[in-house]
Amino acid sequence: MSELAQGWRIARRSVLYETHHPGRLAGVVTQLSTQVFLTWCLWTALYATVSFNAGMDRGQAVTYAVLATLYGRLRGPDRGLARDTVRQHVRTGSIVYWYLRPVDPQRYHWVRAVGDQLYGLAWAAAAYTVCRLIGLVEGPASKTAAGLFLLTLVLGQMVLYYLLALVDVACFWTLNNFGVGAMINLTQNLFAGAIAPLWFFPGWFQTLSSWLPFQSSLHVPLSLYVGRIPPADAGHYVLVQVIWIVLLALVLRRFWRRADRQVVVQGG
Amino acid sequence: MDGPAIEARRLRKVFTTSVRRPGFVGALRSLVAPERADTVAVEEVSFSVARGELLALLGPNGAGKSTTIKMLAGVLVPSDGEARVAGQVPHLDRKVNARRIGAVFGQRTQLWWDLPAVESFTMLRDIFKIEQEAYRTRLEELDGLLELASFWQRRPRQMSLGQRVRCDLAAALLHDPPIIFLDEPTIGMDAVAKEQVREFIRYQVEQRSRTVILTTHDMAEVARLARRVLLVNEGRVVYDGGLAELQKEYGSGWKVRVTFATGEVPPGIPGPGEKVGDAHVFAGVDPTAKRELMRSLLDRDDVTDLETHGDDLEDIMAAVYRKRAAVTA
Ligand SMILES: Nc1ncnc2c1ncn2[C@@H]1O[C@H](COP(=O)(O)OP(=O)(O)OP(=O)(O)O)[C@@H](O)[C@H]1O
Numbered sequence: 111m112s113e114l115a116q117g118w119r120i121a122r123r124s125v126l127y128e129t130h131h132p133g134r135l136a137g138v139v140t141q142l143s144t145q146v147f148l149t150w151c152l153w154t155a156l157y158a159t160v161s162f163n164a165g166m167d168r169g170q171a172v173t174y175a176v177l178a179t180l181y182g183r184l185r186g187p188d189r190g191l192a193r194d195t196v197r198q199h200v201r202t203g204s205i206v207y208w209y210l211r212p213v214d215p216q217r218y219h220w221v222r223a224v225g226d227q228l229y230g231l232a233w234a235a236a237a238y239t240v241c242r243l244i245g246l247v248e249g250p251a252s253k254t255a256a257g258l259f260l261l262t263l264v265l266g267q268m269v270l271y272y273l274l275a276l277v278d279v280a281c282f283w284t285l286n287n288f289g290v291g292a293m294i295n296l297t298q299n300l301f302a303g304a305i306a307p308l309w310f311f312p313g314w315f316q317t318l319s320s321w322l323p324f325q326s327s328l329h330v331p332l333s334l335y336v337g338r339i340p341p342a343d344a345g346h347y348v349l350v351q352v353i354w355i356v357l358l359a360l361v362l363r364r365f366w367r368r369a370d371r372q373v374v375v376q377g378g
Numbered sequence: 379m380d381g382p383a384i385e386a387r388r389l390r391k392v393f394t395t396s397v398r399r400p401g402f403v404g405a406l407r408s409l410v411a412p413e414r415a416d417t418v419a420v421e422e423v424s425f426s427v428a429r430g431e432l433l434a435l436l437g438p439n440g441a442g443k444s445t446t447i448k449m450l451a452g453v454l455v456p457s458d459g460e461a462r463v464a465g466q467v468p469h470l471d472r473k474v475n476a477r478r479i480g481a482v483f484g485q486r487t488q489l490w491w492d493l494p495a496v497e498s499f500t501m502l503r504d505i506f507k508i509e510q511e512a513y514r515t516r517l518e519e520l521d522g523l524l525e526l527a528s529f530w531q532r533r534p535r536q537m538s539l540g541q542r543v544r545c546d547l548a549a550a551l552l553h554d555p556p557i558i559f560l561d562e563p564t565i566g567m568d569a570v571a572k573e574q575v576r577e578f579i580r581y582q583v584e585q586r587s588r589t590v591i592l593t594t595h596d597m598a599e600v601a602r603l604a605r606r607v608l609l610v611n612e613g614r615v616v617y618d619g620g621l622a623e624l625q626k627e628y629g630s631g632w633k634v635r636v637t638f639a640t641g642e643v644p645p646g647i648p649g650p651g652e653k654v655g656d657a658h659v660f661a662g663v664d665p666t667a668k669r670e671l672m673r674s675l676l677d678r679d680d681v682t683d684l685e686t687h688g689d690d691l692e693d694i695m696a697a698v699y700r701k702r703a704a705v706t707a
Pocket residue numbers: 374375376377378393394395417418419420437438439440441442443444445446
C-alpha cells in the first residue's frame with residue numbers, strides 16, 4: 111500500500127463521524143439551513159434602504175454573507191462530539207497511542223484534517239448548489255473570478271489547517287488554558303469574515319486584518335467571487351496566502367518536533 | 379536476533395512541572411515567572427526480559443511503573459539511562475518500534491470513541507498496512523479468544539468496561555507484535571472478564587511466544603500468570619526474581635484465625651490476638667509459637683472455628699515495601 115493510498119484510507123473515515131449518526135446529520139442540515147435563511151433575510155433587509163454600501167451592491171453583500179455561513183462547515187464534522195480532538199486526547203492521555211503507531215502524529219493529524227476538510231467542502235459545495243438553485247446567491251463575478259476563487263479557496267484552506275493545527279499542538283503545553291481555544295475561535299470567525307463581511311468594518315480593523323492570516327481562509331476567496339476584489343489585484347492576495355502557508359508550516363513543524371520530544375502523557 | 383527482548387539500563391525519568399501559585403495574583407506571577415518543580419518518577423531502574431517471558435511489574439501507587447512502561451514503549455524520552463526493545467532504542471525510531479510492540483493502558487482506550495469497534499480495527503489495519511488476508515485471520519483468532527463479535531458493532535461509548543478493554547487488547551495485537559505492554563489491563567473488571575483476559579495473556583505467552591510486561595495490583599493475577607516479578611518502589615527496583623522465592627523470603631509468617639464461643643480470648647491463650655469480625659487473628663513468624671498456640675487451642679471446647687494459613691501475596695508485598703522502606707529511610 112502506498113503512502114498516498116494509506117492516507118486516503120485514513121482520511122475518508124471523517125465521513126463516518128456523521129453518517130453513523132443520523133441525528134447529527136439532521137442537526138447539521140437544520141442548523142445550516144436556518145443560518146443561511148436568517149443571514150439572507152438580514153442582509154436583504156439591510157440593503158432595502160440603500161443600494162450600495164462598503165463598495166458592494168445588494169447581490170454582492172448577500173452572496174458574501176450567505177456563503178460565509180458555510181464557513182463553519184468547511185472544517186468538517188464536529189470532532190469534539192466524537193472525543194477525537196487533540197485537546198481531548200492530551201487531556202485523557204490517549205495521545206499515548208499516537209506515538210505507538212507507524213504513522214507520525216504530525217502526518218496522522220494532517221491526513222485526518224484533510225479528510226475533515228474534504229468532507230466539509232463536499233457539504234459546502236452541496237449547500238452552495240442548493241443556494242444557487244433557489245436564487246439566494248449570485249454566480250461568480252466572472253470566469254476569471256471563479257478560477258481565482260477556487261485557487262484562493264484551496265490556499266485559504268491550507269492556511270486554515272495550519273492555524274487550527276497550531277492551536278491543536280499548543281494543547282501539549284497549554285492544557286489548562288480553557289479560554290484560549292474559545293478566544294481563538296472567535297478571533298478566527300471575526301477576522302475571517304464569517305460573522306460579517308470585513309468590508310463593513312472600520313478601516314483600522316481592515317488594516318489589522320490584512321496583517322493577520324485569518325482573512326485568507328474566507329474573506330479573500332469570497333471577495334474575489336463576488337468581484338469586490340478585482341482579479342487584477344488577486345496576485346497580491348495569493349502571494350500573501352503563500353507566505354502565510356510557508357511561515358505557518360515552518361512554525362508548525364517546530365511545534366511538532368518539540369511536542370514529539372517532550373510529550374508527557376497525563377495520568378498513570 | 380539474539381539477546382533479550384527488553385532491556386532497561388539505569389532508566390530515570392524526571393518530570394518538570396510548573397507550580398501554580400494560589401489566587402489570582404499568584405496565577406499572574408506564575409504566568410510571568412513560572413516556578414518549576416521536579417518530580418522524580420523513576421529514580422533508577424534496570425532489568426531485562428527474555429524473549430517469550432512474562433514479567434509482572436509490581437509496586438505501590440506512584441512507584442513509577444507506568445512511567446517505566448511509557449519509556450520502554452518509546453513514548454517518553456528517558457531523562458537518563460537507556461531503554462532497548464529488540465536491541466533498539468525505542469524513542470529514536472518510533473515508527474519501527476511501533477511494529478514490534480503492542481500496548482494497552484487499561485484506563486484509556488485507543489479505539490475511536492464514536493465509531494463502531496470494527497471501524498477502529500480497520501483503521502488500525504490501514505495505519506499498520508496489514509494485508510486484508512492476514513487481518514481477517516488475526517481478527518478471527520482474537521475473536522475466538524476474546525468473544526468480541528457480539529459487541530464489536532457497538533461504539534466504545536456504549537460498551538461496558540470489560541468489553542472495551544477486550545476490544546483494546548485485540549486492537550493492540552492486530553499487527554502481531556512480538557512484545558506487549560499491558561498496564562493494568564484488568565482494572566475494574568468483574569471476575570469473569572478478568573479470567574478471560576488472564577487466559578488471553580497466558581495464551582499469548584505460552585502459545586504465541588510473545589514477550590509481556592504486565593502491571594497490576596491484583597495479586598491473584600500475579601499468582602496465576604507470573605513466574606518472575608519485578609518490584610519497584612519510589613522509582614527503584616526492590617526485588618527482581620522468582621515469585622516463589624519472594625514468597626519464601628518474605629512470607630515465612632503464619633496466621634491463625636479462631637472464633638471463640640464467648641467472643642473473647644479466654645485466659646491461658648498466649649497472645650491477645652487481633653479482633654477481626656467475630657474472630658481473632660493470631661500472627662507471627664516463629665514456628666514454635668504457632669505450635670504452642672495450636673496446642674492450647676485444640677484442647678478447648680469453646681473454640682467454634684479454627685483456620686490456619688500462611689501469608690497471602692498481598693501481605694507479602696506489603697511486607698516487602700515496608701522492609702525496603704525501612705532500609706532506605
Ligand atoms: N506527567 C507527569 N507529571 C508529573 N509527575 C508525574 C507525571 N506522571 C507521573 N508522575 C509522577 O511520577 C510518579 C510515578 O508515576 P507512575 O504513573 O509511573 O506510577 P505507577 O507506578 O504507575 O502508579 P499506579 O500504580 O498508581 O498506576 C508519581 O509520583 C507521579 O505523581
